[in-house]
Amino acid sequence: MPSGQTGESRAGGGRMETGDPVLPPPPPPEELKQRLEAAGQAHVLRFWPELAAGERSSLAAELRPWEPRELRAHCEAAKRALTPARPPARPMEPVPQQLMGSAVRGHPEVLSRWEQRGFQLISENKVAVILLAGGQGTRLAVPYPKGMYNVGLPSGKTLYQIQAERIRKVQELAEVKHGNKCTVPWYIMTSEFTLEPTQRFFAEHDHFNLDKSDIIMFEQRMIPAVGFDGKIILEQKGKVAMAPDGNGGLYRALADSMILEDMDRRGIRYLHVYCVDNILVKMADPIFIGFCAEKGADCGAKVVGKTDPSEPVGVVCRVDGIYQVVEYSEVSQEVAEMRDEDGCLTYNAGNICNHFFTLDFLKSIAEEFEPKLVPHMAIKKIPFVDEQGNRVKPEKGNGIKMEKFVFDVFQFAKNFVVFEVSREEEFSPLKNAAGAGVKDSPVTARRALLWQHQRWALRAGGHFPNHQIPRSDWSEESEEPPLVCEISPLVSYAGEGLEVYLKDRELYSPLLLTKKMAEELAKAKLAV
Numbered sequence: 001m002p003s004g005q006t007g008e009s010r011a012g013g014g015r016m017e018t019g020d021p022v023l024p025p026p027p028p029p030e031e032l033k034q035r036l037e038a039a040g041q042a043h044v045l046r047f048w049p050e051l052a053a054g055e056r057s058s059l060a061a062e063l064r065p066w067e068p069r070e071l072r073a074h075c076e077a078a079k080r081a082l083t084p085a086r087p088p089a090r091p092m093e094p095v096p097q098q099l100m101g102s103a104v105r106g107h108p109e110v111l112s113r114w115e116q117r118g119f120q121l122i123s124e125n126k127v128a129v130i131l132l133a134g135g136q137g138t139r140l141a142v143p144y145p146k147g148m149y150n151v152g153l154p155s156g157k158t159l160y161q162i163q164a165e166r167i168r169k170v171q172e173l174a175e176v177k178h179g180n181k182c183t184v185p186w187y188i189m190t191s192e193f194t195l196e197p198t199q200r201f202f203a204e205h206d207h208f209n210l211d212k213s214d215i216i217m218f219e220q221r222m223i224p225a226v227g228f229d230g231k232i233i234l235e236q237k238g239k240v241a242m243a244p245d246g247n248g249g250l251y252r253a254l255a256d257s258m259i260l261e262d263m264d265r266r267g268i269r270y271l272h273v274y275c276v277d278n279i280l281v282k283m284a285d286p287i288f289i290g291f292c293a294e295k296g297a298d299c300g301a302k303v304v305g306k307t308d309p310s311e312p313v314g315v316v317c318r319v320d321g322i323y324q325v326v327e328y329s330e331v332s333q334e335v336a337e338m339r340d341e342d343g344c345l346t347y348n349a350g351n352i353c354n355h356f357f358t359l360d361f362l363k364s365i366a367e368e369f370e371p372k373l374v375p376h377m378a379i380k381k382i383p384f385v386d387e388q389g390n391r392v393k394p395e396k397g398n399g400i401k402m403e404k405f406v407f408d409v410f411q412f413a414k415n416f417v418v419f420e421v422s423r424e425e426e427f428s429p430l431k432n433a434a435g436a437g438v439k440d441s442p443v444t445a446r447r448a449l450l451w452q453h454q455r456w457a458l459r460a461g462g463h464f465p466n467h468q469i470p471r472s473d474w475s476e477e478s479e480e481p482p483l484v485c486e487i488s489p490l491v492s493y494a495g496e497g498l499e500v501y502l503k504d505r506e507l508y509s510p511l512l513l514t515k516k517m518a519e520e521l522a523k524a525k526l527a528v
């Protein structure tokens with residue numbers, strides 16, 4: 001029942017019909033009341049008498065999973081986080097170069113060896129991907145999950161479709177190389193905000209021609225937002241302001257939903273974990289997987305060189321001798337701006353939220369280390385109802401959201417590795433709504449992909465007679481590319497194999513190289 005209706009229609013509360021005796025509204029269930037009192041959060045029931053029956057039960061259901069002790073600890077920790085005891089300055093060091101593998105500087109033979117190893121593991125059905133897609137995408141400001149976003153490519157494909165097609169292609173490449181059918185299962189972590197629309201979207205698109213049973217969606221937990229006074233914020237009279245528990249909620253969610261058991265059953269040994277918003281993500285990247293496997297790593301992170309000190313990416317570094325990511329929101333300007341003698345940023349290893357884990361490592365986190373992860377605090381503008389029950393949209397931060405971060409498990413790795421990749425080939429995140437000069441937006445994501453595909457087409461020997469493209473212009477991503485050229489992931493995963501379709505061909509922009517068109521071009525070539 002929508003809120004804002006009068007007392008007459010409210011189940012169980014107040015007046016029934018004119019002339020009937022006035023019944024007092026039923027009190028909150030004693031057990032719920034006692035639990036909230038024990039947690040110091042009795043105010044959550046302030047509007048109980050005014051709530052409709054449905055609102056009462058949904059509020060009770062929201063609070064049910066919380067033990068008073070846990071809830072009290074959560075609220076107290078949030079309040080405490082507001083005035084952190086100044087941590088002692090900890091010795092922070094960059095990742096030593098010799099510990100990094102590199103797709104940028106690596107010798108082609110070595111890269112090819114890693115790639116072969118990766119394809120081998122994929123063909124043996126040992127590799128799966130985990131997508132982190134539970135975020136609300138507040139900065140992008142769309143009312144649906146980020147993965148459903150269409151950045152305006154000629155094909156109109158959404159991020160989910162692009163990712164699904166890259167999985168299909170990487171499976172196909174592994175099959176061709178090793179001669180057996182294989183599957184890269186796609187585990188998708190959603191939240192209360194994203195589960196239902198994501199499920200519907202996948203169903204409407206026939207799971208992008210992947211086997212439905214190989215797409216496994218599971219939900220991360222939600223936790224209450226807390227005011228500066230340590231009290232849970234009510235977003236509506238009958239609704240607590242809840243937020244997903246951060247991308248580090250992954251580890252609890254894996255355990256809650258028995259996902260690790262599912263992985264075990266399928267024989268999965270290696271996981272590629274990534275964030276939904278990077279339009280250039282290489283799903284189950286065989287080079288990265290092969291590199292990490294060859295090094296015997298249990299945990300790894302992909303990085304790119306930062307563009308400038310203020311770029312909002314975490315940096316992979318060592319603190320007190322332990323590898324970790326220092327998040328952009330938690331690094332001081334002074335540290336971010338430090339430079340080496342050669343002028344390069346000292347903390348330059350930008351985290352692109354692409355991680356490698358062995359299944360054994362994930363099990364050790366879920367079984368042993370997860371409770372040791374310390375939540376991070378973020379001050380947010382959280383809509384709330386005031387004492388009188390009016391809804392207020394605050395102008396400035398009024399509440400605290402506590403989140404765990406996916407990379408905070410690096411500290412528990414026995415053999416952590418870092419893999420440097422090329423930004424223009426692998427990283428263009430969709431974070432912000434479009435606007436003049438805005439970075440990490442639908443405009444920059446679309447351009448990054450078009451620039452990449454233009455480079456691939458030119459490298460494969462395609463000619464665009466109507467365009468003169470000086471070599472230096474092949475990768476200037478702040479500008480619109482000279483050509484509109486999009487290549488379906490079903491045709492090429494990372495630029496490979498395009499010569500057969502494009503070499504010495506006259507091509508015209510806009511070019512959308514679909515699988516069908518590629519097949520026709522290949523046939524025509526054979527006929528010549």
Ligand SMILES: CC(=O)N[C@H]1[C@@H](OP(=O)(O)O)O[C@H](CO)[C@@H](O)[C@@H]1O
Nearest residue numbers: 247312313314351352353405406429
């Ligand atoms: C907790 C977490 O994973 N933070 C990541 C993540 O940031 P968000 O702003 O939360 O999307 O993606 C960034 C790369 O896009 C990465 O640099 C950063 O460290």
